[in-house]
Amino acid sequence: MKPLWEIASSLWRFIDQRDQLLIVSLHRIDRPQGLPLSIVEKSLRFLADRYRFVLPDELRHRDVRGKMAMLTVDDGHAEVYSVLYPMIRSLNIRMVVCVTTDFFLRNRWLWFDKVRWILEQPGLDQRLQSYTLPGQTSVFENPRYLSKFFKSLPADTRDELINGLAQHCELNVPTEPSEGFRPVRAHEVQDMLESRAVELASHTVTHPILMNLSDEALEFELRHSKKELEDFSGRRIHSFCYPNGLPGDFDARTMLAVNDAGYGMAFSSIEGVNYKNNLAWDQLKRIHIHRTPHIFKRGISGLTEVIGRLKHL
Numbered sequence: 001m002k003p004l005w006e007i008a009s010s011l012w013r014f015i016d017q018r019d020q021l022l023i024v025s026l027h028r029i030d031r032p033q034g035l036p037l038s039i040v041e042k043s044l045r046f047l048a049d050r051y052r053f054v055l056p057d058e059l060r061h062r063d064v065r066g067k068m069a070m071l072t073v074d075d076g077h078a079e080v081y082s083v084l085y086p087m088i089r090s091l092n093i094r095m096v097v098c099v100t101t102d103f104f105l106r107n108r109w110l111w112f113d114k115v116r117w118i119l120e121q122p123g124l125d126q127r128l129q130s131y132t133l134p135g136q137t138s139v140f141e142n143p144r145y146l147s148k149f150f151k152s153l154p155a156d157t158r159d160e161l162i163n164g165l166a167q168h169c170e171l172n173v174p175t176e177p178s179e180g181f182r183p184v185r186a187h188e189v190q191d192m193l194e195s196r197a198v199e200l201a202s203h204t205v206t207h208p209i210l211m212n213l214s215d216e217a218l219e220f221e222l223r224h225s226k227k228e229l230e231d232f233s234g235r236r237i238h239s240f241c242y243p244n245g246l247p248g249d250f251d252a253r254t255m256l257a258v259n260d261a262g263y264g265m266a267f268s269s270i271e272g273v274n275y276k277n278n279l280a281w282d283q284l285k286r287i288h289i290h291r292t293p294h295i296f297k298r299g300i301s302g303l304t305e306v307i308g309r310l311k312h313l
């Protein structure tokens with residue numbers, strides 16, 4: 001099926017000449033659960049040959065023309081500079097780094113990294129099997145469930161439970177993110193910003209799910225992160241990236257707050273291509289680089305969405 005999908009995707013990309021903004025997203029790369037570097041490199045090279053890469057600043061007047069692409073990288077881990085930056089420079093493309101300011105500016109753990117760090121410690125199987133969450137019988141068959149459960153909680157309860165998990169496993173979590181979990185450094189970001197190939201976006205202060213927040217806390221996460229990054233970079237921050245970003249992680253109230261905080265665009269994690277004729281700037285769709293190249297090519301061509309719609313007819 002692979003060659004057939006490749007052919008269908010390139011055919012569709014050729015037929016569909018609508019003005020569009022393709023936003024590609026990346027999280028961790030080259031880590032145990034991250035994407036292999038070779039896949040990232042190949043996917044970006046494919047895009048570099050076919051799309052014009054833009055940054056949010058260039059789109060502040062919302063002028064989408066032809067086939068535009070934007071590369072977004074979420075959270076702001078160290079490999080943004082050590083691995084991705086040299087890659088985008090050699091491909092002559094640009095990227096938006098979406099940073100969480102407590103992590104980037106104050107070197108504080110991202111809460112889900114802390115969970116990951118705990119789960120990655122060796123010899124914990126027995127301890128973890130006897131771990132139960134309040135109101136749950138057994139959670140430990142599926143570690144992904146653990147993060148999903150934590151995601152639904154207010155920050156205080158969540159952090160208390162994460163510390164409880166560490167205690168249960170008799171672990172001392174390092175006070176700052178350890179190697180493999182550390183943020184990109186300030187001078188590295190300054191270096192990237194000077195090249196004009198990189199722009200910063202806000203990804204909140206503490207990476208909460210916005211729906212869990214009171215109006216006051218929501219405003220703080222949106223406005224304070226924006227101000228901090230503007231002070232840091234001396235440039236306007238035009239774009240925002242929803243933590244988690246899937247349906248149910250943001251709604252009309254949170255989108256309104258994003259607009260009110262002065263962001264011109266916001267990235268979701270909903271899969272799809274943004275076409276000029278129905279472009280929703282406050283919930284832009286993205287395509288995640290997939291480890292299977294023909295699935296990625298089908299996604300960026302827009303064919304995946306077309307097939308999805310046909311199935312619902």
Ligand SMILES: [Zn+2]
Pocket residue numbers: 074075203207243244
């Ligand atoms: Zn994130």
